[in-house]
Amino acid sequence: MKKYKKLIGAESREAVDRYISSFEFDRALAKYIAMVLIAHVKQLARLGYVKKDTAKTLVRELTDIMNSDGEKVYEWARTTGELYEDFFEAIELYLYNVVGSDAGRIALGRSRNDHIAAVLRLAIRDRVLEIATKILDLRRVLLDKASMYSGTLFPFFTHAQIAQCGSASIFFLTYEQAFADVFSMLMLGLHFLNQNPLGSGAAAGTFVEFDRNSASRELCLSSDLLPPYYATGSRIFILYMASVLSIAMTEVGRFAEDMMLLTNVVGQGIAVPKHHISTSSIMPPQEKTL
Numbered sequence: 001m002k003k004y005k006k007l008i009g010a011e012s013r014e015a016v017d018r019y020i021s022s023f024e025f026d027r028a029l030a031k032y033i034a035m036v037l038i039a040h041v042k043q044l045a046r047l048g049y050v051k052k053d054t055a056k057t058l059v060r061e062l063t064d065i066m067n068s069d070g071e072k073v074y075e076w077a078r079t080t081g082e083l084y085e086d087f088f089e090a091i092e093l094y095l096y097n098v099v100g101s102d103a104g105r106i107a108l109g110r111s112r113n114d115h116i117a118a119v120l121r122l123a124i125r126d127r128v129l130e131i132a133t134k135i136l137d138l139r140r141v142l143l144d145k146a147s148m149y150s151g152t153l154f155p156f157f158t159h160a161q162i163a164q165c166g167s168a169s170i171f172f173l174t175y176e177q178a179f180a181d182v183f184s185m186l187m188l189g190l191h192f193l194n195q196n197p198l199g200s201g202a203a204a205g206t207f208v209e210f211d212r213n214s215a216s217r218e219l220c221l222s223s224d225l226l227p228p229y230y231a232t233g234s235r236i237f238i239l240y241m242a243s244v245l246s247i248a249m250t251e252v253g254r255f256a257e258d259m260m261l262l263t264n265v266v267g268q269g270i271a272v273p274k275h276h277i278s279t280s281s282i283m284p285p286q287e288k289t290l
Contacts, residue, residue, distance in 0.1 A: 017083050026087035030070020032119040033087050034062045036198070039218035040110055047209050049109075054102040061098055065091065088112050109199070109208030113232040117197035122219065124241055125193040128186055131245075135183050139176050146172035157261050171258075178251040185244045192237035196221035200228035 026033070038059055045055035065072045070087060073094050077084060084090040095103035146169040154168035196219070199210035205228045216223040262270045 014083070017085075020085065021083055022086045023077070023084045023090060027070060027074070029119050029123055030073065030087050030091075031066050032122045033091060033115070034066035034070065035122060036115050036118050036219065037091070037106060038062045038066065039215050040115075040198070041106055042218065043211055043215055044105065044108060046211065046214065049208070050105045051102065054099065054105070057099050058095060058103060058106065061095060065094075086112075088115070109201075109206045109210060111200075111202040111206075111232070113202045114197045114200040114228075117200070117232050118219065118221070120235075121193045121195065121197070121221070121237060124238065125190065128189065128193065128241060132183060132186050135179050135186070135248075139179050139183070142172045142176035142179070146176065155262070155266055157258065157265070160261060161265065175251065175255055178254075179248070182244065182248045182251065185247070186241075189237070189240050189244060192240055194220075194222045195226055195231070195237070196223065197226060197228075197231035200226065200231040203229050203232055 041050060041055050041058045041062065044050040045052055050058070070091075073087065073091050076094050076097070077090050084093070092103070092106070095106065149168035149172070152168040153165050154171050155162045156164045156166060156171070196212065196216045198215050198219075198221075199206060199212055212225065213223045215221070259270065263272065
């Protein structure tokens, strides 16, 4: 951080530098930063901006960083004793240290703005796909339970008291439908996560030649063109996914409330596994459901 500040005549104060540094928080994104840089270097090599031998060395180093989830850079950073503004700064200086001055060419045609917009999309997309897979597993369980207990009488609640009785399959199918809708919303959100902001520069594009199709194929992103100011500045893709997950947790809370009603309003309404039972701190004989 100090090196870059000196280049523009700025001063460096440790308290301020530590406050603005996201370096340690960037661990979750380190792999994706390396992944986006690999695609960028390959493109620079194809267009002749970086020598092929240099590109091979850079890609090899970046691949090692990606496979180590960034730990290779964090280990190097500890040996330097320097404080870095973020993982982008650290990885650039690491490559400069390992590969030499030719590593500086990776700055061509890119900004941290368009790269972090791509990195966030890739990172969130992986998490969303993990969640979507778990939701499919949950829906499968709910469908199995609906079939298994179709002939079982089940209480249904309104206003925290029993309102009607009906088939238990209705209960399980209700939550299967809820999570089917959540799954559909997550899949819709992949449209936003698959957008490719690379080539947008800081806010209004870049004068360096950019092959959107090859970069998109490399990262499994859409090749559709985005307005650069939207691509780098908008966070709709994050806000949308956050709202969908909030909706999902609302349904989880509703299910938890039903479980509490079944255990408290209906005597022995459900058989609680022993590993979910604990005692009261003041009344040891009392059982609590965890």
